[in-house]
Amino acid sequence: MAEERQSQSAPPTMNVGARPGGGGGGFGGGGAMGGRMAGPPPKLRNPKGTLLRLVGYLGRKRWKMVFVFVATLVSTLVTLVATRMNGSILDTTIANKDIAGLAAACFLLLGIYLVGTVAAQLQQYLMIDVAQSTIKHLRKDLFDRMQRLPLRFFDRNTHGDLMSRFTNDVENINQTLSQSVAQLFGNVIAVVGTFVAMLLLSPLMTLVAVATVPLITVFTQLVVKFTRRFYKQQQTILGELNGYIEETITGQRVVKVFNREAQVRADFSEINGRLRVAGTKAQIYSGVMGPFMNLVNNLGYALVTAFGAWMVVTGRGVTVGVVFSFLLYQRQFGRPLNEIANLFSTIQSSLAGAERIFGVMDEKPEPADDADAATLHDIRGRVEADDVTFGYDPARPVLKHATFEAEPGQTIALVGPTGAGKTTVVNLLTRFYDVDSGSFRIDGIDLRRIRRDSLRSSLGIVLQDTVLFSETVRENIRYGRLTATDAEVGAAARTANADLFIQRLPQGYDTVLSDDGGNLSQGQRQLLAIARAILSDPAILILDEATSSIDTRTEVHIQEAMFELMKGRTSFVIAHRLSTIRNADLILVIKDGEIIERGCHDELMAADGFYAGLQNSQKKSGLGL
Amino acid sequence: MMRLTRFLKSTWAATLLAPLFMLFEVLMDLQQPTLMSDIVDKGVATGNLPYVLATGGRMLLVAGLGVLGGLGCVFFSSISGTAFGTELRQGLYDKVQSFSFADLDTLKTSSLVTRLTNDVVQMQNLVMTVLRMAVRAPLMAIGGVVMAMLIDARLALILVVAVPILAIAILVIFRLGFPLFRRLQQRIDRVNDVTRENLAGVRVVKVFVRQEHEVGRFEVANDELRMAGVKASRTMIWLWPIMAVVMNTSVVAALWFGGNLFSVGGLQTGQIMAFINYLSQILMSLMMVAMLMLTISRAKASADRINEVFATEPSISDPEDAVQADGFDLVFDDVSFFYPGSEEKPALDHVSFTAREGETIGILGATGSGKTTLVSLIPRLYDATSGAVRIGGVDVRRIPQDTLRRNIGVALQQSTLFTGTVEENLRWGDPDAADGTLEQAARDAQASDFIQAMSEGYGTVVGQQGVNFSGGQKQRLSIARALLRNPRILILDDATSAVDMATEARLQAALKRRMGHCTILIIAQRISSVVDADRILVMDDGRLAAEGDHATLLRTSYIYRDIVRSQLGEEAVSNG
Known part of the structure; x- marks a missing residue:
């Protein structure tokens, strides 16, 4: 008998490993010997707190959970009873050739099995609902919190890392909830129940039946120790190899033009070879567990049979039916023990996932608006910065004592080298970050005294990296103002010079943009972003490098749209290209976080400072004038 | 999926021995x-x-023998x-390396990475x-049937009823x-x-104050996911009770x-x-077979994606009658080119021009006008559709591609x-270059100052995607890499867009000194980058709209005047 092997390859939503009732014959779990073994369990910072919190999520469905546990209890106990009946039928009815008794016992057994099966099915049915609802809540809470987190958080964490919390970590918890929780409970009952049942039948036989258990424990620890080392090695090399693949395939153009195909193939082959060595070892060591468990089971089977037979023959109060029951019990005892060990590592890894998820949820959200924060109405658009100092790391300010004023309707250009602090001004104006000292004011009101949503609603922003959503063109423009009619959307598109190309798209305004607008050119996406900003009709406009990745001729067309947008609004323009900012009312030249020059184009040229230097270098090197 | 079994060839012995040992274990267990x-x-x-x-004692012995089979x-x-995985990976990688750019475009690089x-x-x-x-599973099932029949053929009739019911249930549920x-x-x-x-x-969502809207959008998707999850799971869980009923009965x-x-x-x-x-x-073994079917059907998607790569024939291969070129004059003769998948609109439309050895050619034009496509045809990243x-x-x-590309930087x-050091990156240009030559190339590319300013100098490790260098520094490093190659044809595809004007001027002077004898093609957005070229090609929508030096183009090409005006203002056009 050898069908019990640790199973780790059950499909995600089938509780196959769980052993719902009715398996009185002692049918073992699936015998996956697949070489997949969980990596080394991660270190947990606060396993208890995380667990309690996760349980708190389950609490929303507490009545269903109670039913789940009751059902599990019933199905497990039924298994114990049915197992014993298998043996007693042998002793009482079959041995006595009592056909009528046999018939009655068979019907009874069938009925018991049925109860067990129904209970088990009920347990799974309910648990699916509990798990999926819980996961949904978890996902929702995570997303909601994400929406309220300050920008600082997103600047600090990579998208890939955050995505992995939404996908891998949530999926891990899903697995645990839909399988492991009920399974763990069922297994504990099974182990305790089986042990008690065996003791009641024959204490001596019990001793023999559990004799192999220490073997399992010792061997498992040994294997885990070895496997962990090789597994880690394998993962490290696999990571290295995947990095190499990523790099050389995305950089294929360079590989080709430099004739490096042979070299990269050889390098790849070298890493691949190391992976093979480490991988083979990891697979062998982790695979050993399967045959070993099989051996232990067979040893137990043989011991119980032989010892039981000896007890029967020597007349020590044991019948053949008892031996049969023990043969079945012995496996019912060994497998759950085994599974409990596995479940712990599963639960541990999903606790690690939960810890990461709760980590995001515990991040401080953007501080709440003051209770008496103002809501902006009919803004004139006067913007002042008064001695503003700010640093992403307060010890290293990137904007120092900046002071400037923008009158309503004026265009302010921010000029200067990369990293000088231009984008920081935008981040402060939108309150993505708050100033360290000094203050920003709109129409005389300190930004921190204005409700954030009100402030941001009165701002329009067009960024260098245009963000579009995988919805229709129409919905993307409507993002500027959700209540806008189709006619208003069309009008905004026309103002932005976007109407023409939209009409030529396969489904016009109803064309669904592929991932992040990938089916549009950079310029077209820019025009959509401008249309979106037009529709939102902001009092104050921010154009952050809005045209830097567009060639200069296309830019001229986009500029027409932008000038249209800037009419009558206070506008802040950040640009590398000096031609873009020539017409600004006020040019602020920022260098190393300080405003070193200010004035209009002609004034700054006349002053012959940094700005004039920038302008002249373009002309001189360009035309030798 | 069976086609991939060819990667088991190198390890055929182990592949055959594994099932044999398993057979032995099963026989013992039975x-x-x-x-x-x-x-x-x-x-x-x-x-x-x-x-x-x-x-x-025999039972213990049999158990002991069985474990040998299992091990x-x-x-x-x-x-x-593992050998299979290694060979398959290498085979795929080699195949990908043989692809032309047209092939890579069709398969998409990100998807290729996933496949590998x-x-x-x-x-x-x-x-x-x-x-x-x-x-193991089928052997256990078959062995079990045989053993059951040996015990009592009449009793084994139970199997005749139970097995088909179970098999049908598994199939239907799947x-x-x-x-x-x-x-x-x-x-x-x-x-x-x-x-x-x-x-x-995140910035856009915040600035448009669309958090509520996004939460709503997510809620819809989230709930749909929950329902789909519940539905799929609730279908699959019927497998267990059916099995339990069949087994227990x-x-x-x-x-x-x-x-x-x-x-x-009896x-x-x-x-x-x-x-x-x-x-x-x-019955357990049958259940295991069901699990396997699930695993295999999941793996089939992977196998299909891998096979797709193998099925792609490299569209560019070496000629059989290779010819040595005589000199390095570059001629485009009525060249047209269509990207795969966009056959209605040419990326290059009957382009003809000549670049003599030692000439510097500037290429200007709007985004998408065909500049990069044009130069991609020279090292045969793509082949011309006609011409x-x-x-x-x-x-x-x-x-031969080898010879061709060796002469192009x-x-x-x-x-x-x-990933690697600065030096290793530069040596892509020439693995055997002397240190002095390497440093000279870096100096000419105006990269030597910032390299030496780093604590590790040429030994500085370049992070993933070169994160520890600025855009302009990366561009100068890749120019140095190209220069080290000592190419006869040098292509700079907007390679100085992030380099400031003064540095670019020094770079151009160094290029003139160093590369005087070779053909240089410079694609640029900035007029200043190409104004001194022998000739400038103005590309417009895939066509060569105008050709000539700066002064000529100012007279003859309105597009060129447009570009100059957009960058340098009206006076530059009238002064020209």
Whole structure:
């Protein structure tokens, strides 16, 4: 008998490993010997707190959970009873050739099995609902919190890392909830129940039946120790190899033009070879567990049979039916023990996932608006910065004592080298970050005294990296103002010079943009972003490098749209290209976080400072004038 | 999927041995219930204690032998599976390296990376699982049937009823379940899409105060996912009760019929016990087969994606009658080019021009006007759809790619650097260059100052994607790399867009000194980058709109005047 092997390859939503009732014959779990073994369990910072919190999520469905546990209890106990009946039928009815008794016992057994099966099915049915609802809540809470987190958080964490919390970590918890929780409970009952049942039948036989258990424990620890080392090695090399693949395939153009195909193939082959060595070892060591468990089971089977037979023959109060029951019990005892060990590592890894998820949820959200924060109405658009100092790391300010004023309707250009602090001004104006000292004011009101949503609603922003959503063109423009009619959307598109190309798209305004607008050119996406900003009709406009990745001729067309947008609004323009900012009312030249020059184009040229230097270098090197 | 088995060839011995060892283990395992029934029926019934002990000993021995088979199977299947993964990965990688750019565009680089990483691991796991489980499960089932029949053919009739019912149930549930799982996957993708968009667009969402709107959008996707999950799971869980009912009814049937046979003396107690054991083995094994089907069907998607790569024939290969070029005059002769998948609009439309050895050619034009496409045809990243690109009078398609590319240096706007030191990156240009030569190339590319300013100098490690260098620094490094090649044709594809004007001027002067004898093609956005070129090509919508030097173009090309005006203002045009 050898069908019990640790199973780790059950499909995600089938509780196959769980052993719902009715398996009185002692049918073992699936015998996956697949070489997949969980990596080394991660270190947990606060396993208890995380667990309690996760349980708190389950609490929303507490009545269903109670039913789940009751059902599990019933199905497990039924298994114990049915197992014993298998043996007693042998002793009482079959041995006595009592056909009528046999018939009655068979019907009874069938009925018991049925109860067990129904209970088990009920347990799974309910648990699916509990798990999926819980996961949904978890996902929702995570997303909601994400929406309220300050920008600082997103600047600090990579998208890939955050995505992995939404996908891998949530999926891990899903697995645990839909399988492991009920399974763990069922297994504990099974182990305790089986042990008690065996003791009641024959204490001596019990001793023999559990004799192999220490073997399992010792061997498992040994294997885990070895496997962990090789597994880690394998993962490290696999990571290295995947990095190499990523790099050389995305950089294929360079590989080709430099004739490096042979070299990269050889390098790849070298890493691949190391992976093979480490991988083979990891697979062998982790695979050993399967045959070993099989051996232990067979040893137990043989011991119980032989010892039981000896007890029967020597007349020590044991019948053949008892031996049969023990043969079945012995496996019912060994497998759950085994599974409990596995479940712990599963639960541990999903606790690690939960810890990461709760980590995001515990991040401080953007501080709440003051209770008496103002809501902006009919803004004139006067913007002042008064001695503003700010640093992403307060010890290293990137904007120092900046002071400037923008009158309503004026265009302010921010000029200067990369990293000088231009984008920081935008981040402060939108309150993505708050100033360290000094203050920003709109129409005389300190930004921190204005409700954030009100402030941001009165701002329009067009960024260098245009963000579009995988919805229709129409919905993307409507993002500027959700209540806008189709006619208003069309009008905004026309103002932005976007109407023409939209009409030529396969489904016009109803064309669904592929991932992040990938089916549009950079310029077209820019025009959509401008249309979106037009529709939102902001009092104050921010154009952050809005045209830097567009060639200069296309830019001229986009500029027409932008000038249209800037009419009558206070506008802040950040640009590398000096031609873009020539017409600004006020040019602020920022260098190393300080405003070193200010004035209009002609004034700054006349002053012959940094700005004039920038302008002249373009002309001189360009035309030798 | 079977086509991939060719990667098992190198490890055929292990691949054959693994199932053989498994067969041995199964044969050993199958003996246990029979031995047990012998003890009960022959030992216990007659009170023959020595027989009990001897047979008990045999059971231990059989168990001990069995584990050897199991270990052997693990050993050889591990070797075979890992070797398969290694070979498959290498085969794929080699194949990808042989692709032209047209092929890469069709398959998409990001998807290729997934195929080489995840998909290969999937396949490797599959091979291992198949070698272990897919051998074990059917063998156990078949062996169980045989052993059950040997005990009592009449009792084995239970199997005739039970097995088909179970098989049909498994098939039906899977058939129902698969579409639901596909749907589930789509729902997962949708939730991920919304999440990804919100991460990328966090600024936009905040500035438009659309948090509520996004939460609503997510809520819809989230709930759809939940429902899809519930539906798929609730279909699949029916597998278990059906199986439980079939198994348990079979056990009860075995007890009933076995009891009846026993009463007429046709069967013994131990045999009934053994029969029930075999019964459970058979049904469990069938269940395992079902699991395997699930695993295999999942792996099939991976196998298909891998096969797609192998099925792609490299569209560019070396000529059989290679010809040596005579000199390095570059000629585009009525060249047209269509990107794969966009056959209606040419990326290059009947372009003709000549660049003599030693000339510097500037190329200007709007985004998407065909500048990069034009230069991509020179090192044969793509082949012209019609017309010909000739170097030294020879069609580039007739020059071995190796020779061709050895004489071409390229630096791109998106400068790709690789993990490794600065020096290692530069040596891509020439692995055998002397240190002095290397440093000279860096100096000419105006990269030496900032390299030396770093604490590790040329030994500085370049991070993933070159994160520790600024855009302008990366561009200068990739120019240095191209210069080190000492190419006869140098292509700078907007390679100085992030370099400031003063540095660019120094770079151009150095280029003139160093590369005076060779042909230089400069693609640029800035007029200043190309104004001193011998000739400037103005591209417009795939066509060569104008050609000439700066002064000529100011007179003859309105597009050129437009570009100049947009960058330098009206006076530059009138002064020109």
